[in-house]
Amino acid sequence: MPAPASFRIAVLASGRGSNLQALLDAIAAGALDAQVVGVFSDRAQAPALGRARDAGIPAHALSPRGHASRDAFDAALFDAVDASAPDLIICAGYMRLLGDAVVAPRSVRMINIHPSLLPDFKGLHTHRQALAAGATRHGASVHFVTADLDGGPVIAQAAVPVLEGDDEASLSARVLEREHPLLVETVRLLAWRRIALGDDGVHFDGRPLQAPLQLAANNRFA
């Protein structure tokens, strides 16, 4: 199979953009055969937009304030996303809820990275939630996006231990370090069309995936 150099990625990000940077770095290093065709944000000041501009990638900011409703904002945002003709849309720290009207038609080609081992700890403050629950394992998940917040079919996960004395900062740093290779490796599988969303969930190499892929210490899937 030829390398999918033309695999087009759109990234939605509201903040820091370290997951975006991991993708850009992997592409620049020749480790990920794809191109980021646009970065889209609901916050004009998002550092993620600066990272895009530094890489020569179109950076789009769209303010929710200028729109009458969430649906109107979503529609305008996805008009811009669609104009970049992406094969894959990645929510990487995109902090607004997306309505079903824009999600449903795109579920098969839209993923999100979430900082917990789903289905545990959906929503915000996942590291705080994990510490409060006394979890001994924590991590990150990449899943297809559905209207069910953080509830779409999970493709892959990376786990980390929760250590004695951890606080939110130390735990989130340990998870973030694993998020970056997790996202890059998952996108690689998507670019190669080895992962797909079927009616019965995630398919891997044409067969239903029984459990999420697990990223091993060597950054390969076990």
Ligand code: GRF
């Ligand atoms: C990450 O922890 C991601 O899992 C979550 O938001 C954070 C975004 O970080 N959805 P960054 O903007 O990619 O640095």
